[in-house]
Amino acid sequence: MNLSVAEEQMMSKFKGKDFLQISDFTKQELIEIIDFAIKLKNMQKAGQPHRYLEGKTLAMIFEKSSTRTRVSFETGMFQLGGMAQFLSKEDIQLGNGETIADTAKVLSRFVDGIMIRTFGHDIVEELAENATIPVINGLTDDAHPCQVLADLMTIYEKKGTFDGLKFAFVGDGNNMSQSLMIGCAVMGIDCVVAVPKGNEMKEDFIQVAKELANISGAIIKQTNDPQEAVKDADIIYTDVWASMGWEGDLEERKQKFAAYQVNELLVEGAKPDYLFMHCLPAIRGEEVSAAVIDGNNSVVFDQAENRLHVQKAILASLV
Missing domain, CATH: 3.40.50.1370 (Aspartate/ornithine carbamoyltransferase)
Incomplete structure (x- = not known):
């Protein structure tokens, strides 16, 4: 073989x-x-x-x-x-x-x-x-974890290294942001997760990420400011605002997350050669604009x- x-x-x-x-x-x-x-x-x-x-x-x-x-x-x-x-x-x-x-x-x-x-x-x-x-x-x-490992593989293929990178997640404090933060902490990638107040990640996952970051040297942070997260970022990642199985007022959730849309204005703060990533399926016009997900920096289908x-x-x- x-x-x-x-x-x-x-x-x-x-x-x-x-x-x-x-x-x-x-x-x-x-x-x-x-x-x-x-x-x-x-x-x-x-x-x-x-x-x-x-x-x-x-x-x-x-x-x-x-x-x-x-x-x-x-x-x-x-x-x-x-x-x-x-x-x-x-x-x-x-x-x-x-x-x-x-x-x-x-x-x-x-x-x-x-x-x-x-x-x-x-x-x-x-x-x-x-x-x-x-x-x-x-x-x-x-x-x-399988999605995160595919994401890390994609980053490695596109950037050629895990060293010296900044990863930004903008959106909900869900299973994706939690697993991605831990993945970054293991690999030594700086990671900033931006979520609306009240939608933060589970504290035990943040603690695991910080413990792993102490070993790898990565900087791990959660914030409510999407501009802070994407500033000089090498990778910008988002996910749908309402995960599968979530029950609640979707219209209210859309209003709460509106400032967290990854669009042309937000990505101006990232590095010019940033990668845009999304685990899919995506809803254009909600968590990401069509111009970003279908633009030259997008690698979503390579991820898939x-x-x-x-x-x-x-x-x-x-x-």
Whole structure:
């Protein structure tokens, strides 16, 4: 399979591990996975087979729907020589008709890995605690580690380094901003998150990020000022104002977040070669203007593609 000695060592090291949070891995480990993802990307572009998971099966549990997560994992398993089984909330009685622990134990007898996209992060943790096979977090209300690793891969491809960069997130204090801040803290990227008052990130995630930043030397900050966040930024990131599963007065929320739209005026404070990033789907005219997301600085579709490659690297390494 044309594996280098370093890649064989990496796969041996990661085999059987879970992928639940970015903070569970060191900077060096994340770089190893990103390097492997870039190799797999190049192999796929060149039409070179890389069937590392021949005969392996991935169970994909979706309590939250998603275009990118389902297609990228399903396609990734196919390209790696394995197969993926889609299990919607109608197909599986997770924590309802059957306990989470029992579901984990049963699936461990049938398949080689589990990817789950759900609501509470405790569900993922309980699933991983009771499974004897790797569990991958495809998204929870608190974290989205696969997306963040794809984002880091994209930054590395475009900037060639993680050193000396400033990352700005403008929007809601949600699972994306929390995971991105932690990802930046691990990699040593300065990160400023700008959120409206009352929509701050959870304090325990900020604390984890600060502890990791003490190791990497990154500057980590949360503010209510979007101009402060984007000043001299190398990367500007945003997300929808109302995350999936959020209930409330959407019109009131739009008014509250209006000053946090990433538009032509706001990005003037960033470096000229800044990258605009968004995990998608995006609502043009709300969290981002069409001119920005469709402009020359936007790399949103490179991000989306890299979900495929980085998740293949995760799958091949863990399973």
